Amino acid sequence: MSDRGVGPSPAIVLVRPQMGENIGAAARAMLNFGLDRMRLVAPRDGWPNPGAVAMASGAGRVLDAATAHDDLPAAIGDCDFVFATTARGRELAKPVMSPEHAMAEARRLVAAGRKVAILFGPERAGLENADIARANAIITVPVNPEFFSLNLAQSVLLIAYEWRRQGGDVVHEVQANTDPASVIEVEKLAQHYEARLEEAGFFFPPSKAPGMKVVLRNMWSRLGLTGSDVQRFHGMLRQLLRDRDQG
Known part of the structure; x- marks a missing residue:
């Protein structure tokens, strides 16, 4: 049978x-x-x-x-x-x-x-x-x-x-993109934060800026971000800048 x-x-x-x-x-x-x-x-x-x-x-x-x-x-x-x-x-x-x-x-x-x-x-x-x-x-x-x-x-x-x-078959209230973020997605996120931190004067003194940027790039790559994580980080930074500009 x-x-x-x-x-x-x-x-x-x-x-x-x-x-x-x-x-x-x-x-x-x-x-x-x-x-x-x-x-x-x-x-x-x-x-x-x-x-x-x-x-x-x-x-x-x-x-x-x-x-x-x-x-x-x-x-x-x-x-x-x-x-x-x-x-x-x-x-x-x-x-x-x-x-x-x-x-x-x-x-x-x-x-x-x-x-x-x-x-x-x-x-x-x-x-x-x-x-x-x-x-x-x-x-x-x-x-x-x-x-x-x-x-x-x-x-x-x-x-x-x-x-x-x-299997993660439980239905959640918000469906999220839980696939691992691609290399290009993480790269764009790093560039976004790096540019805004540059504007804010975070990389100081200038002689240490290259090393500080390497540390940040390494942080993004080892976090194991999902596609949804990347979008959230972009959104949080945009909101912070929007509040600053409107303040």
Whole structure:
């Protein structure tokens, strides 16, 4: 049985899930944050499962598109990079990432056209070493070490939230140009400030002016400005000069 592929978001792979209700709750958590690709590995109570449908509520479309697989290799065979979620330290030598770091890496991989999957273990004991061995990296949530148990839907929710947050998909009141400013944009900004500072007598004494200008140029280039930042800096300077001229 095949699904639509991982596409522009990771596949959420539930390995040997035990209760249909937990699968449904995981589907709700996924759809809350824009994930809709679920794969199931040997669900204990079979598939489809009426308990999952009842718990999924408005997220039934995630279950409708979910695919069931007999084993983990079949579920992730088309994937290029696999994360395994586990709360415990393991003997296996693999990169260990926080959810934030992992989802930033997932975003990078997906943007490069790679297919990504994230594994979640069964409710009672989590992923086994044999499962984790098939992953490229481990995601560990910094929970209380004296009580590190998370239920399946909670685990999915944490990762799905971080995926959404990393993508900047939240709608802001003001849409800004967050692309990095081009070299020419930064150059024009530097020239604007340099000319106005020259008029104000900032570069004094004249013998130190060249060095002061180099320091300012270096400052602009290392700020990591976006296109919107550049426009704001231009606007602030124009407003200051307008107030001065009108005063």
